[in-house]
Amino acid sequence: MEIYIITVRSVTYAQKTVGILSENRIKSRIIKRPKGLDVGGCGYAVEVRTSRIGEVTSALADAALPDFKIYKRGRDGYVLF
Amino acid sequence: MYYFDSAATSFYRPYSVRVAVNDAIARLAGYGRSGHTSAAAAAERVYLCRKSVAELFGMSNPERVIFCNNATHALNIAIRGFSRKNGVGVISCFEHNAVSRPAYACGRVAVAEFDPYNEDSILSSFKGLLASGVSLCVCTMVSNAFGNILPVSEIGAMCKKRGVPFVVDASQAAGTLDIDVKKLNADAVCMPGHKALLGPTGTGILLLTSDMLPAPIMFGGTGSMSQSRDMPDVLPDRYEAGTLNVAGICGLLEGVRFVRQNREGIFKHEALLCKELRAMLTGIPRVKLYYGPEQMQCPGLLSFGVDGRPSEEIVQALADEGFALRGGLHCAPLAHKRMGTTENGTARVSFCYANTLYQTVKLAEAIEKLANQKNMI
Numbered sequence: 449m450e451i452y453i454i455t456v457r458s459v460t461y462a463q464k465t466v467g468i469l470s471e472n473r474i475k476s477r478i479i480k481r482p483k484g485l486d487v488g489g490c491g492y493a494v495e496v497r498t499s500r501i502g503e504v505t506s507a508l509a510d511a512a513l514p515d516f517k518i519y520k521r522g523r524d525g526y527v528l529f
Numbered sequence: 530m531y532y533f534d535s536a537a538t539s540f541y542r543p544y545s546v547r548v549a550v551n552d553a554i555a556r557l558a559g560y561g562r563s564g565h566t567s568a569a570a571a572a573e574r575v576y577l578c579r580k581s582v583a584e585l586f587g588m589s590n591p592e593r594v595i596f597c598n599n600a601t602h603a604l605n606i607a608i609r610g611f612s613r614k615n616g617v618g619v620i621s622c623f624e625h626n627a628v629s630r631p632a633y634a635c636g637r638v639a640v641a642e643f644d645p646y647n648e649d650s651i652l653s654s655f656k657g658l659l660a661s662g663v664s665l666c667v668c669t670m671v672s673n674a675f676g677n678i679l680p681v682s683e684i685g686a687m688c689k690k691r692g693v694p695f696v697v698d699a700s701q702a703a704g705t706l707d708i709d710v711k712k713l714n715a716d717a718v719c720m721p722g723h724k725a726l727l728g729p730t731g732t733g734i735l736l737l738t739s740d741m742l743p744a745p746i747m748f749g750g751t752g753s754m755s756q757s758r759d760m761p762d763v764l765p766d767r768y769e770a771g772t773l774n775v776a777g778i779c780g781l782l783e784g785v786r787f788v789r790q791n792r793e794g795i796f797k798h799e800a801l802l803c804k805e806l807r808a809m810l811t812g813i814p815r816v817k818l819y820y821g822p823e824q825m826q827c828p829g830l831l832s833f834g835v836d837g838r839p840s841e842e843i844v845q846a847l848a849d850e851g852f853a854l855r856g857g858l859h860c861a862p863l864a865h866k867r868m869g870t871t872e873n874g875t876a877r878v879s880f881c882y883a884n885t886l887y888q889t890v891k892l893a894e895a896i897e898k899l900a901n902q903k904n905m906i
Contacts, residue, residue, distance in 0.1 A: 457763040458753045459561040460592045463576035478572065480564035490755040492564070515763075 451521040454494040462492040472507040531888040532853045536879030545783040553779035560773045561752035571775045578782035587709035592764045597733035600700045601627040603719035610743020611694040616664025622867045623672040626860040645677040646821035671701035674861040676830035685714025704788045716741045728781030799880040800828030802889045809893035815900045832875035840874035850895045
């Protein structure tokens with residue numbers, strides 16, 4: 449199972465992301481956006497521990513979630529997925 | 530006390546509203562700033578409320594539900610945010626001061642005058658004013674003073690055709706009438722949380738229903754994009770500077786849930802009580818009722834006067850008998866001017882889901898007794 453971070457533009461979109469993933473039976477949680485992934489200061493992100501990242505991407509795209517990015521956590525930090 | 534002032538503020542709120550507010554004060558932190566458990570729980574409740582409000586009004590994007598302090602706050606964002614320098618604001622002759630005051634503060638205002646019970650008269654009045662140079666049009670969905678319903682969808686269609694931003698004040702309609710914002714042709718719809726949505730005071734809602742967005746009028750922290758000097762361009766953050774009223778919104782969530790489960794029943798119940806009251810008061814000498822045809826009248830509200838007496842005296846006398854009503858101009862001087870009731874105002878009965886027929890009969894008896902007295906005070 450891998451750890452992914454989905455960055456979104458506000459806490460509202462973070463909630464929306466969790467809701468979309470939950471509807472697709474994918475567990476996730478809201479976290480403060482990790483340093484290095486920030487765009488212009490504070491923000492929120494959604495952490496997903498999954499081996500079904502393809503389903504995550506599809507679910508968010510289908511829901512037309514705007515301006516999100518998915519990062520994969522590796523040994524050396526986060527890599528844009 | 531029998532409470533008939535729900536058009537001002539709901540009083541008989543569902544128990545779940547009180548529990549939610551208490552729980553929020555005991556357990557929840559602020560919204561949208563921190564990431565710990567209490568803040569996350571607050572964010573979740575706030576989002577659930579956005580979602581529930583969006584669903585009640587036929588919207589698919591909860592982020593377009595902006596939380597405000599009250600309807601006045603929401604109307605100020607919409608009116609001041611859409612107004613242009615040297616532009617003219619068109620408003621109806623039934624607007625509350627929450628509309629007319631910000632509109633006048635922004636510059637020139639043209640007031641649409643019409644017969645409130647004649648749709649052709651209403652539409653032709655707006656049509657005549659929606660000329661070039663108009664920067665904004667605002668119309669109430671239901672008059673807070675007289676309960677007459679205005680054809681906002683049709684007015685919105687005229688505005689849309691002319692590219693004029695259209696703002697609807699749904700303060701008296703939200704929670705009572707069936708509202709699908711997609712059918713209103715509006716760009717912004719404003720409402721309080723503390724009236725028929727049964728939430729606590731200090732809650733209001735602005736629905737942004739089109740791609741035409743007002744300029745923000747308040748600036749400050751949002752917990753997002755902190756390095757930017759400007760307000761974020763993302764909704765709802767763009768219009769929600771400062772910490773939200775989390776406890777109030779948690780209460781509002783429960784109020785909205787109650788309304789979603791019971792709206793049709795509430796409508797029928799209020800319509801029945803209002804009809805009964807009208808029937809009981811009709812024919813009583815010296816009592817004058819103000820209402821129009823059923824299809825143009827919101828069922829939860831009835832204005833009346835007694836033989837030219839000041840409405841404040843009427844409601845005071847009724848208060849002494851244990852009935853809570855509102856008298857005066859109801860912050861709607863334009864409406865009273867149009868109806869010829871400026872001098873004495875009107876006494877207003879407004880119902881909610883919890884009023885009973887027994888209370889209504891008692892109120893009618895008290896009004897009749899009052900009307901038969903030569904000197905009330």
